[in-house]
Amino acid sequence: MLVYLLKRLLFMVPMLLGITLISFLVIHLAPGTPVEMQTTMNPKASLEAQKRLRELYGLDKPLHVQYGDWLTRLSQLDFGRSFSPDRRPVWDKIRERIGITLGLNFLSLLIVLGVAIPLGVLASVHPHSWFDKGTTLLVFLGFAMPTFWLALLLIMFFGVYLDWLPISGLTSLNFARFTFWQKVQDLAAHVTLPVLVAAFGGLAGMSRYMRGNMLEVIRQDYITTARAKGLPERTVVFKHALRNALMPVITLLGLSVPGLIGGSVIFETIFAIPGMGQLFWSAVMARDYPLVMGELVIGAVLTLLGNLLADVGYALADPRIRAG
Amino acid sequence: MKKREFWARLKRNHLAMSGLALVLGMFAVALLASWLAPYDPNVFDLKQVLMPPSPAHLLGTDTLGRDVLSRIIFGSRVSLLVGFVAVGIATLIGVLVGSLAGYYGGVVDQVLMRLVDLMLCFPTIFLILAVIAVLGPSIWNIMVIIGLTSWMGVARLVRAEFLSLREREFVAAARALGASDLRLICRHLLPNALTPVMVYATLGVAGAILTESALSFLGLGVQPPTPSWGNILTAGKDNIEIAWWLSVFPGLAILFTVMSYNLLGEGIREAIDPRLNQ
Numbered sequence: 001m002l003v004y005l006l007k008r009l010l011f012m013v014p015m016l017l018g019i020t021l022i023s024f025l026v027i028h029l030a031p032g033t034p035v036e037m038q039t040t041m042n043p044k045a046s047l048e049a050q051k052r053l054r055e056l057y058g059l060d061k062p063l064h065v066q067y068g069d070w071l072t073r074l075s076q077l078d079f080g081r082s083f084s085p086d087r088r089p090v091w092d093k094i095r096e097r098i099g100i101t102l103g104l105n106f107l108s109l110l111i112v113l114g115v116a117i118p119l120g121v122l123a124s125v126h127p128h129s130w131f132d133k134g135t136t137l138l139v140f141l142g143f144a145m146p147t148f149w150l151a152l153l154l155i156m157f158f159g160v161y162l163d164w165l166p167i168s169g170l171t172s173l174n175f176a177r178f179t180f181w182q183k184v185q186d187l188a189a190h191v192t193l194p195v196l197v198a199a200f201g202g203l204a205g206m207s208r209y210m211r212g213n214m215l216e217v218i219r220q221d222y223i224t225t226a227r228a229k230g231l232p233e234r235t236v237v238f239k240h241a242l243r244n245a246l247m248p249v250i251t252l253l254g255l256s257v258p259g260l261i262g263g264s265v266i267f268e269t270i271f272a273i274p275g276m277g278q279l280f281w282s283a284v285m286a287r288d289y290p291l292v293m294g295e296l297v298i299g300a301v302l303t304l305l306g307n308l309l310a311d312v313g314y315a316l317a318d319p320r321i322r323a324g
Numbered sequence: 325m326k327k328r329e330f331w332a333r334l335k336r337n338h339l340a341m342s343g344l345a346l347v348l349g350m351f352a353v354a355l356l357a358s359w360l361a362p363y364d365p366n367v368f369d370l371k372q373v374l375m376p377p378s379p380a381h382l383l384g385t386d387t388l389g390r391d392v393l394s395r396i397i398f399g400s401r402v403s404l405l406v407g408f409v410a411v412g413i414a415t416l417i418g419v420l421v422g423s424l425a426g427y428y429g430g431v432v433d434q435v436l437m438r439l440v441d442l443m444l445c446f447p448t449i450f451l452i453l454a455v456i457a458v459l460g461p462s463i464w465n466i467m468v469i470i471g472l473t474s475w476m477g478v479a480r481l482v483r484a485e486f487l488s489l490r491e492r493e494f495v496a497a498a499r500a501l502g503a504s505d506l507r508l509i510c511r512h513l514l515p516n517a518l519t520p521v522m523v524y525a526t527l528g529v530a531g532a533i534l535t536e537s538a539l540s541f542l543g544l545g546v547q548p549p550t551p552s553w554g555n556i557l558t559a560g561k562d563n564i565e566i567a568w569w570l571s572v573f574p575g576l577a578i579l580f581t582v583m584s585y586n587l588l589g590e591g592i593r594e595a596i597d598p599r600l601n602q
Binding site: 014015018019022023026027140141143144145146147148149152153155156160258259261262263265266269270280281283284285287288289292293295296299300303304307 | 438439441442443444445446447448449450451453454455456457458530534537538541542543544557560561564565568571572575578579580582583586587
């Protein structure tokens with residue numbers, strides 16, 4: 001297991017280099033240097049901001065030297081300073097928000113798993129039943145539903161029409177004066193709609209995938225054996241089939257990380273949640289290049305870590321991978 | 325596979341056929357927008373601001389008194405254009421990369437597939453937003469950016485097809501007859517790999533339409549006054565407490581359009597390979 005883990009960690013190094021290279025190329029995509037571009041396109045870029053950008057990239061030097069310099073800074077988590085009036089280091093800005101984004105995505109992942117797995121299993125146990133057809137319809141709806149529109153509908157219904165749930169921010173204004181339980185309640189109320197929206201996108205794919213896996217596993221010989229032994233159908237389905245059908249889900253979880261992190265741009269912006277996604281959106285709106293690049297690199301690194309976790313999880317669950 | 329057989333199977337699939345009908349209907353709406361729209365989508369009428377649906381304005385009016393139905397009808401042009409151009413770009417790049425990797429194998433394959441892995445590491449929206457920050461939002465940039473960030477699936481698909489096809493007898497026969505690499509790829513391998521690409525592209529149009537509407541909604545896509553379903557919804561969000569029609573109708577347009585491409589794509593997939601239907 002240790003060897004496997006080391007191998008995976010070593011594999012991450014070239015990937016990290018590649019991620020930084022692509023990110024570096026993105027900022028040099030525009031005709032002309034980023035600094036010239038800003039003077040024409042961004043009134044917010046003061047002379048001083050230009051100077052800082054030049055320092056960050058060393059724009060008078062050859063391209064490979066620029067990349068090398070930038071990489072050295074990145075390795076010390078120095079993403080430069082934001083162009084916004086507060087001029088704080090990019091890393092500080094991201095650091096204080098990353099927890100919120102990861103936390104919300106973690107909650108929505110729990111909902112996805114908690115809902116999609118039972119849905120998929122039930123649909124597969126009675127294929128082509130009304131329940132199966134109903135979930136298939138839901139899946140098609142889920143694939144076609146724009147998450148930001150779902151957010152608008154939920155805001156309209158639960159926030160405006162029923163007035164049950166708050167529709168923006170993470171906490172109420174007088175949060176500081178609340179008792180502990182009031183704080184928990186307040187947070188939960190604020191978080192409900194965003195988490196539901198974030199979860200919805202993953203639900204369709206996951207339940208479809210789960211159904212497919214179950215149908216695949218149920219055809220295997222060991223299921224026939226289990227049934228032939230006279231085990232009750234419940235044991236066969238939930239113990240023998242479900243466990244094996246669950247394993248590929250670990251991989252899918254890893255693959256869904258970029259989608260979840262990307263989706264946070266949308267739900268955080270709509271619900272005014274101070275996370276990484278909203279920060280990214282405002283950085284793009286303000287053309288705050290150091291912040292945009294910092295977010296891009298961090299987002300990709302998070303994806304890489306998610307994939308690593310999924311691979312390790314799979315290896316823990318399936319001894320064949322560890323040996324291979 | 326025979327074309328007639330494919331059509332016969334597709335025709336039996338009612339969901340796919342209704343998807344196809346909706347897709348064709350959307351084409352008609354986009355093409356005939358100037359005739360179908362009851363009003364000019366960009367003309368203000370400040371006496372008719374934020375009017376709820378009525379016989380005069382079937383889907384109501386927006387903050388500047390523009391007719392929402394007309395704006396949705398004209399918005400279908402944006403969606404179609406972005407969907408098709410973006411998927412065209414993605415398919416072109418994907419087919420090119422996939423063919424090269426699958427045909428030549430070895431180092432070429434290694435390098436190209438690592439590039440695919442790398443691109444997949446980025447949350448797509450992050451990559452798109454970063455490029456928009458550099459290039460600025462406009463409908464043309466959006467199409468190119470969506471295309472440039474969504475070719476990886478096609479590349480993998482084409483590569484996999486090529487890997488299995490290149491070992492087949494008809495390829496060996498063509499090679500023995502002295503066919504060049506280019507001829508082998510374009511005449512013998514590609515045509516046989518295109519059916520799965522077609523499925524992928526159909527589903528890709530749906531994805532591109534969703535992405536465009538999300539970007540326009542965030543103010544980073546198609547810029548007003550050009551109507552797009554996404555940017556009408558932005559106004560919907562800003563007036564959510566007073567004008568439900570601004571939020572509901574454009575969203576329904578996106579939902580139905582995306583769903584019809586998905587149904588059609590799934591239908592084509594099943595018609596190509598009926599075993600999937602089991």
